[in-house]
Amino acid sequence: MNEDRxxxxxxxxxxxxxxxxxxxTDDDLKVAEGNSEYLTxxxxxxxxxxxxxxKRQIQEFDKTL
Known part of the structure; x- marks a missing residue:
């Protein structure tokens, strides 16, 4: 996952x-702010x-972007 992107x-x-x-939750996403480890x-x-x-799910999601 490209953190800068x-x-x-x-x-x-x-x-x-x-x-x-x-x-x-919205709070989860607010705290994550692009941090893939937190999101994982x-x-x-x-x-x-x-x-x-x-991690696999996040990588698959990233491919759809």
Whole structure:
């Protein structure tokens, strides 16, 4: 995930992230602000998946952008 690109387009991406991972809160996304490690951890926490699976999901999501 390209951190600079994510940070630059965060508001637009936050809406798309909410569509994909509806269990993420606005506060989660506000704190994440493009930090893929934090986002990975929140996806793990909210969805009960392993770290590798959360990273894979984020990578797949990134390919759709």
């Amino acid at each position: 994510i940070k630059g387009q965060w508001k637009q991406l936050a809406g798309k992230l909410k569509e994909k991972w509806g269990k993420l 951890g929140k996806i793990q926490e909210r969805y009960g998946v392993a770290q590798d699976e959360a």
